[in-house]
Amino acid sequence: MNNSENDLSRHVIIANDLGLHARSASKIVKLVQSATSNVWIIKDGKKADASSIIDILTLAGPKGSTITITIDDQSDLGILNNLVQLIESGFGE
Amino acid sequence: MEHTVEKEIRLKGINVSPGICIGKAYLVGKEGVDVVNKYYISKDNLQNEIKRFKSAVKRAKDKLQEIIETTPEELRQHIHILETHKILYKDKMLYGKTIETMEKELVNAEWALKQVVSNVKRMFKNMTDPYLQGRAADIVQVSESIMQNLVGAKTLDIGAIRKRVILVAADLSPAETSQIQLEKIKGLITDLGGKTSHTGIIARSLEIPAVLGLERATHSIKNDDIVIVDGTAGIVIVHPTDQTLIKFEERQSNYEKYKAVISRSSHLPAETVDGIKLEVLGNIELPEEVVSVINYGGDGIGLYRTEFQYLSRRRFPNEHDLFDNYKDVVEVMSPGSVTIRTLDISGDKGLSYASDPDEKNPVLGLRGIRYCLKNPDVFKTQLRAVLRASAYGHVKILLPMISRHEEVLAAKKLLANAADSLDKEGIGFNDDIEVGIMIEVPSAAIMADVMAKDVDFFSIGTNDLIQYSLAVDRVNRQVSHLYQPLNPAIIRMIKHVADIAKTNNIEVCICGEMASDPMNMPILLGLGINRLSMNPQSIPVIKKTIRSLNIKDTALFVKDVLKETSETGIMEILQHTYGNILQDIGYTD
Numbered sequence: 062m063n064n065s066e067n068d069l070s071r072h073v074i075i076a077n078d079l080g081l082h083a084r085s086a087s088k089i090v091k092l093v094q095s096a097t098s099n100v101w102i103i104k105d106g107k108k109a110d111a112s113s114i115i116d117i118l119t120l121a122g123p124k125g126s127t128i129t130i131t132i133d134d135q136s137d138l139g140i141l142n143n144l145v146q147l148i149e150s151g152f153g154e
Numbered sequence: 155m156e157h158t159v160e161k162e163i164r165l166k167g168i169n170v171s172p173g174i175c176i177g178k179a180y181l182v183g184k185e186g187v188d189v190v191n192k193y194y195i196s197k198d199n200l201q202n203e204i205k206r207f208k209s210a211v212k213r214a215k216d217k218l219q220e221i222i223e224t225t226p227e228e229l230r231q232h233i234h235i236l237e238t239h240k241i242l243y244k245d246k247m248l249y250g251k252t253i254e255t256m257e258k259e260l261v262n263a264e265w266a267l268k269q270v271v272s273n274v275k276r277m278f279k280n281m282t283d284p285y286l287q288g289r290a291a292d293i294v295q296v297s298e299s300i301m302q303n304l305v306g307a308k309t310l311d312i313g314a315i316r317k318r319v320i321l322v323a324a325d326l327s328p329a330e331t332s333q334i335q336l337e338k339i340k341g342l343i344t345d346l347g348g349k350t351s352h353t354g355i356i357a358r359s360l361e362i363p364a365v366l367g368l369e370r371a372t373h374s375i376k377n378d379d380i381v382i383v384d385g386t387a388g389i390v391i392v393h394p395t396d397q398t399l400i401k402f403e404e405r406q407s408n409y410e411k412y413k414a415v416i417s418r419s420s421h422l423p424a425e426t427v428d429g430i431k432l433e434v435l436g437n438i439e440l441p442e443e444v445v446s447v448i449n450y451g452g453d454g455i456g457l458y459r460t461e462f463q464y465l466s467r468r469r470f471p472n473e474h475d476l477f478d479n480y481k482d483v484v485e486v487m488s489p490g491s492v493t494i495r496t497l498d499i500s501g502d503k504g505l506s507y508a509s510d511p512d513e514k515n516p517v518l519g520l521r522g523i524r525y526c527l528k529n530p531d532v533f534k535t536q537l538r539a540v541l542r543a544s545a546y547g548h549v550k551i552l553l554p555m556i557s558r559h560e561e562v563l564a565a566k567k568l569l570a571n572a573a574d575s576l577d578k579e580g581i582g583f584n585d586d587i588e589v590g591i592m593i594e595v596p597s598a599a600i601m602a603d604v605m606a607k608d609v610d611f612f613s614i615g616t617n618d619l620i621q622y623s624l625a626v627d628r629v630n631r632q633v634s635h636l637y638q639p640l641n642p643a644i645i646r647m648i649k650h651v652a653d654i655a656k657t658n659n660i661e662v663c664i665c666g667e668m669a670s671d672p673m674n675m676p677i678l679l680g681l682g683i684n685r686l687s688m689n690p691q692s693i694p695v696i697k698k699t700i701r702s703l704n705i706k707d708t709a710l711f712v713k714d715v716l717k718e719t720s721e722t723g724i725m726e727i728l729q730h731t732y733g734n735i736l737q738d739i740g741y742t743d
Contacts, residue, residue, distance in 0.1 A: 083289055087238040090245075114238065115247035115274055115293060121283050 070131045071141060077151035081122035085152040086114045092143055098134035100141070111144070160379075160393040165368050167343075169388030170354040173363035174406040175341040176399065179379045179392075180319035181372060182326075192265040200260065204253055207263035210303035215243045217299070235292070242296045247274060264304050271297040320381050324372050326353045341383035343371050343390055348634050349667070357385075358689050359443055365390050367631060420451030420694035426679070427704040434697050435493075435687040437665060441479050444486045446690040451697060454490030456687020457552070457613065457665040458483060460497055460536070470532055476539035481546050488547035493613070493663075493687075494540050495592070496533065496565075498522045498554035517621070522555020522592075527564050537572040544584035551587060552613055557595040562608050565589075590661075593651050594618035602651045606658040612651055613687075616666025620644055639668040640721040640728075645677060649716070652682045663687055672699040676732045677724075679703055680712030702735050 077085060093100045093112045100111040102120060104127070109116040111130070122128055128148075132141050147153075195203045222236050242248060248270060255266035271294065278290035321339050325346040342357050347366035357364035363385030375381060375392050382391040382402050386409065391398060424432045435456030436447030447455060463471050463479060484492050499521055526533035543549055553565050566589060576583055593599050594615035602612065616639060621628050623643055626636045638644070648664070655662035663685035668674050670688035672695055678686070679700070688696060711731055718724045 079285075082285060083235065083238045083292065087241045090241050110246055113246040113250075114242055115245050115277075118286055118289055119277055119281070121281055121286055123283070 069133075069135070069138075069141075070129055071145050072127055072129050073145050073148045074127050075122050075124055076149055077154045078124055079154070080124050080126070081117055081120060081128075083114065083118065085148075085154075086117040088147060088152055089117060089144060090114050092140060092147065096132070096134075096137045096140050098132065098137060100133075100137060100144070101131040103129040103131060162395050162398060163374055163392040165365075165371060165374060165390040165392070167365040167368035167371070167388050167390060168348050169385055170347070170349050170366045171342070171357035171362055171364035172386040172409070173341075173361065174382070174384050174386065174402055174409055175320065175363045176380070176382050176394075176402060176406070177318065177320045177340045179322050179343075179375045179377060179381045181375065181377050182321060182323040191262070193262050195256070195260050195262055197260065200257065203263055204256060207252060207256065207267070207300075207304065210263070210300050211243050211249060213303045214296075214299040215240060218243075239292060239296050242293060243300070248293065248297065264301060267297055267301060267304070320383055322371055322375050322381075341381075341385070342366070343368060343375070343381070343383060345369055345371050346629070348629055348631070355689070356439065358691065359437070359439060359446075361446075361691055416694045416698065417450060420449075420697060422451075422697065422701065424453075424697040424700040426700055427702070428706055430684070430705045432679075432700055433663075433685040434693055434700070435491075435663070435665075435685065436690040436693060437687050438483070438690070441483050443690060444483050447487070447693070450690045450693040452490070452690060452693045454548070455483065455487055455492040456663050456685065458492055458494045460495060461499060464497060464499065470535070473535045473539045473542075476536060477542045480539055480543035480549075484543050484547035484549055491548040491550060493550040493552050493590070494543070495552040495554050496523070496536055496540070497526055499525055517618075517627075523553050523561050523565055524555060527561065527568075530568055533565075533568055534572050534575075537569050538576060541569075541573055541576055541583040541587065542581060544587050545582040549584065549587060550611065551589045552592060553589070554592045554615075555595065555618075556591040556593075556605070557597045559601060559604050559608070562591060562605060566608065592618075592665075594622070594666075596623050596647070599647050599651050602654040603658075606654055606660055609660065611661040611663065612655050613663045613665050614648060614651060616644070616648075616664060616668035619647065619666070620668075623647060638721045639666075639671070639674060640677070640724045642716075642718060642720065642724065645681070645715060645724070648678075648683070649681050649712075656682060661685060670696065672696060672736055673728065675699045676703060676708045676711055676728065677715055679705055680708030680710075680715070682709075699736070 075081060079085065089102075089111055090113065096112070102109045102111045102117060104120045104122055107120055109120045111117065120128070130141060130144055132138065218236060218240055222240070251270045251273075252263065252266045255261065255269055256263060259266070274293050275290050278287055278293070281287055318338055318340050320341040320343060322343045323345070325344055339362055342353065342362055342364035344353060344366045345368055347353050354364065354366055363383045365383055365385055365388050368390060371390065379392055380394060382389075382394050382398070384390070384402065384405070391402070394402070424434045426432070433453050434451070435454045436443070436450070436452035437457040437459070438444060438447060438455055439459045439462050444455065460476075463476060480492075480494060520528065526536075537551075540549065540551055551569070553562065556562060569589065573583065573585060588610035590611035590613055591598065591605060591609050592615045593602065593612050594617075596619070598605060599619065606612070617628070620626070620637060620639055620641070624636060624638070624641060626633050628634055628637045652662050662683060664678060664683055665687040667688075669678070669686040670692035675696065686696060714727055715724055718727065
């Protein structure tokens with residue numbers, strides 16, 4: 062994937078066995094809490110608010126599925142990079 | 155006249171509080187939150203309503219945080235779901251959406267929350283992954299705890315009852331019971347609970363007919379159904395026919411007449427045939443009950459349970475509030491004595507602001523004197539209030555849940571501190587106040603000889619003593635039949651305590667349910683008990699029973715009782731020797 066450190070949008074493959082379940086979603090939410098603007102997770106055309114566990118769960122993202130994370134504001138790039146790292150590392154599970 | 159086609163249904167439960175009442179059913183939802191009312195909020199009130207919602211969320215979240223913090227390190231791994239719950243409280247889809255709904259539709263917080271939750275539930279239901287489907291449960295749990303805080307913060311819907319009804323509930327917690335406006339309640343029906351459950355005690359002390367332990371009452375009865383509650387027989391009749399109604403109206407008036415007859419003689423002293431006078435006292439929970447103790451001919455208050463003042467509010471009462479209450483009771487009862495039992499918070503009567511919701515075994519946990527010694531500030535506030543009230547009449551202090559001698563010493567030390575502090579402030583009190591202990595834990599009964607050296611009186615709390623000695627949970631229907639006051643082990647234990655009290659020349663009183671059953675009188679009198687404390691309405695019949703007994707005979711009778719090896723044997727000789735007397739005083743079970 063051609064991700065660049067400065068894109069507002071990044072593609073990630075979910076690496077952990079359980080996928081986007083409650084525990085991993087809550088880790089995402091915790092990171093996103095400090096964002097200045099909106100952070101979105103997109104999967105199969107469905108868009109979820111990354112600050113809501115409930116919304117993330119409704120995406121139903123199992124292991125191996127690709128998701129896109131999008132930020133609305135440049136200043137949240139750091140959070141975006143951390144999110145990508147978190148998901149790629151399999152949420153440290 | 156409205157004609158119903160519904161068939162008459164009879165339900166059998168446990169007769170917990172005597173009397174008959176006929177009225178309309180009012181169902182209380184589980185936790186009081188099943189029934190969510192919808193109402194509209196004016197624009198001006200919207201911000202307040204949102205604030206109410208936010209503070210309910212905060213309280214629920216704080217509570218959860220407390221649970222997380224008190225979970226031991228080694229279990230932390232397993233509570234990650236609680237961490238998720240904590241974040242869910244503020245989740246946009248739940249928190250944000252609820253506030254949005256309130257703003258858009260101008261509806262109350264409960265209704266908005268309910269709407270939002272059912273939408274989320276629907277969303278999860280449509281998912282294919284069973285794990286994700288299951289997550290709906292997390293959201294429901296979180297939202298229910300918010301709902302409880304919402305409903306509790308306002309008034310539980312029990313508190314809002316306007317007409318006189320028969321209350322039907324799955325179960326009532328003591329905290330809930332304390333919120334009921336009792337003058338609005340004709341009768342009480344619950345699925346759970348038994349004779350000695352808290353609800354039962356309250357119903358009896360307020361003379362509300364009650365049948366508990368019906369198991370499926372909440373399924374068989376609908377709101378506004380006509381219901382007959384026969385608390386004497388333990389029967390509930392739903393949709394009664396005209397004939398049934400007539401029959402029970404007649405029974406109701408007979409019961410009232412019987413009550414009137416028995417209370418007329420209630421002011422005669424409790425003097426046995428051979429001229430021994432006993433002291434018959436009342437147990438109370440609410441200050442207002444003093445009046446019924448006096449009306450029923452009680453000589454004083456043998457047990458003033460003080461938990462109610464702590465239960466009916468959101469934080470600990472202050473010294474002044476407590477003092478006011480105690481002083482009222484003491485002044486009204488004077489010159490009769492008032493025995494004030496210090497705070498006995500237990501699992502059964504947990505205070506939301508001071509309890510550990512995860513306590514597995516609350517009756518064996520931090521309660522009574524244990525709680526007070528661990529929270530000396532709370533204890534000292536109460537001790538000061540009791541001491542101050544002692545300047546206005548005859549007050550005694552009773553310490554609950556004593557299981558070790560050191561507890562007596564520690565409590566007395568705190569009492570001395572409280573007395574000193576009052577002295578320094580120049581506030582009056584009785585510096586020779588009598589201090590007694592509850593004998594309700596078997597270890598205290600066994601160590602009674604040691605305890606006797608440091609106290610002025612014993613009060614045997616038979617409810618807990620029986621429960622702890624026989625290892626029977628009196629609320630558990632599976633084993634509640636094993637809860638037998640006349641079990642030979644119990645009689646021996648009471649004898650042991652009574653004998654020690656006599657040798658040490660200190661008073662001994664029985665203040666459990668056991669003291670309110672005429673059937674037990676020949677044995678208790680024979681064991682040398684001369685003070686009994688009970689729910690006020692039992693006083694007349696107990697006094698009448700005492701007037702028909704002869705102490706010398708009962709002492710001889712007890713010798714035979716002590717030879718028996720089972721409660722069945724004891725019941726048999728009781729029937730054989732005293733059956734006539736008990737029948738004469740109109741005692742039927």
